[in-house]
Amino acid sequence: MTAELSLILNERPLPRNRLGEVETTSTNIAVLYPVGDGAWEIEGTRPRRWWQRPVEKSRRPCYAVDMGDHRRTGEFLRTPLPCRDQAHRFEATVDIGFRVHDPVELVRRGVRDGLDVVYGHLRRRLRAHTRKFAIDQADRAEEHINADVESGMRLPEGITVFHCVVHLEPDAEAQEYIRELTRSDRRNVLERFGHRNLVEETRNRAEIERIEQVARLEREEAERRALESLPSGVWALLQRHLIKHPEDTGYAVEAFRAYQESVGAREEIQDQRQTELLKFLVEKDVIRQADVPALREDMRRRIEGSAGAGAGAGAGDGTPAARRSLPATGTDGAPVMWGGSGGPGVVREPAAPAATGVVPIYVALDTSYATQECVGELGDALRSLQTALANSPDVSRAVRLSVVPFAERARVRLPSTTVGWDTDVPTLSAGGDRRYGALFETLLDRVPADVERLKRQVSPVHRPVVFLLTAGEPEDAADWPERYRQLGEHRYAPIIVACGIGRADPRTVVRLANPSELAYAAESPGALGEAVGQYSVFLQNAVLHIGRGAVAGNVDLLLTCPMGLRRITPDRVAGPTADH
Incomplete structure (x- = not known):
C-alpha cells in the first residue's frame, strides 16, 4: 500500500489564526470549532486563503479537514484474499477514489490515516466475496466484486468511496497449482482418447482371432466327420495319422507295440493291488472271504465303465481297455452321486450308454455389495467356463447353461443356452443387499419353464443343477426358507450345489445345499478373490x-x-442346522 494519508491536517487543535502554518496541497478545506457538549461548528470551505477569518474567531482552537478528492492505486500482498477452499489466495490490485463527506464524524473518531480506513473496509468486503469462488475463478470473482462496489460506498468514519475498480489474480503458488491442474486435465483427455483407441484396436483384434478360431474349429469338425467312420482306439488314431503321414509307419508300429506292453503291465499291477487290498480287508474282518469274488467283479466293472466313458483307448485294436481310477475320496472330497433311485450320496453302478440328453445348469452368483472387490474374478470365472465348454463341443451340446446373478433382486442374464465361442457372456456388477428369496423365486419361475421347453425338443432331460455361490448372510433370513421349500417341493426341483466364501455361515450353506452333502466352503473365506x-x-x-x-x-x-x-456336512458344522 501507499504511504499514510492524513485527512485531519492538524493533530491538535490550533488557534484559527495559526492554520496557515499547516502544510497542505489541498484547496478544499473544512474548519471545525468545538462548541461544547460534543457539538461542532463548521466554518465551511473556501477555495483560497481559507485561514483568513474575522478577528473574533482568530484565536479560537479549531481543526482543518481535507475535503478534496483522492485517488490511489494499491495491492493486497501482505494480506492476500482467501478463495473458497481456504488453501489458496488471490492477490488484488485496487484503483480507488474517495473524499470526506462528514468532517465532524472524521474528527470525532480521530481518523489520522484515511488510507488505512478505506483499505481496511475494502479488504473485509473483498474477503467476503472471494471466499465464494474457487482459485481458478478469478475472473468471475473480479466481475462480482466490481459489480458490488460500482455504486460507491459510504463509510461510517465520514468517508465516501466514489470510485473503485478491483483486479484479481491468483498468487504465485495458486498459479502453479492451476497450471498443474491444466496439465493434468490435458493428460487425462489424451489418455482417454488413447484408451478409446486401444479398446477399439483390442476389440478388432479379438474379432479377427474369433473369426480365425471359428474357421479352425469348422475345419476340425469337418475333418472329424470325415474320419468318424473309422474305428476308435489307439490303433485307429495311428491309422488316421498314417493316412496323412505314411513315412511314420515304422515308428508308429513300434510305438503301438510298446503301448500294448505297457497296458498289460499296468493291468497286472492293478490286479495285484486289488488282490492286496481285498486280502487286507478280509484279514481285518471288514469283509468275508465269500464276498471277494463279487467285490472283484464290481471293481472290474467300475474300471471298465470309467474307461468306456472316456476316449476308449483300447477299443477296436485288440488291447485291453485302459482303466481310470475314480476321483480321490476322503473327508472333503467324497464322491456324491445323484439321478438314480438310491437317492443323494448313494454310489450306483455305471449305467449302460444311452442316447445323449441335456442337463439344465444354473450358475447363481452373489453380486451383492460384499462382492465388489471380487466382481472382476466372478466375470473371469464365467469366461473360463465358456472357454472350457467351447473347447468341448460334444459336452457343450449336452448342457444348457443359465447365469443368474442375485443381490436384492435376481435376474437371468444368460437364459438357457448352448455355450460356444460366440456366446455373449454377461458383464457383472456388484451392489445392494443379499436376498436369497429373490433368487429362489426366480428359479421357481424359470426352472420348470425351461424343463418343459427342453422336453419338447430333446430327450431325455436330466434333473436341473444349480451351482450357488454366496459371500455372506442374507437380509431376508426370515423369508427365504419358504421360497426355498416351494422350489424343493416342485416336481422339477433342482439339485443345489452350494458354496460359501467371505462371511457366509457354514450352517446357512448346508441349509442351501440340496442334498446337504453338496455344501462347500472356502478354506480361507476372507480372501474373496482367491476363493x-x-x-x-x-x-x-x-x-x-x-x-x-x-x-x-x-x-x-x-x-x-x-x-x-x-x-x-451337517455333522461337521458347529451349532444346529435346519433340515430340508
Missing part, C-alpha cells in the same frame, strides 16, 4: 463332468474339492 479363483476351477470341473455324463447316458455328481475348498 473365487478356486471356485472357478471347481465349477469348470463339475460342469464338464456332468456334461460328459449326459453324453455317456450316465449323469452323476462325483465332485472332488480342489485345493482351497472343503466339503461341509
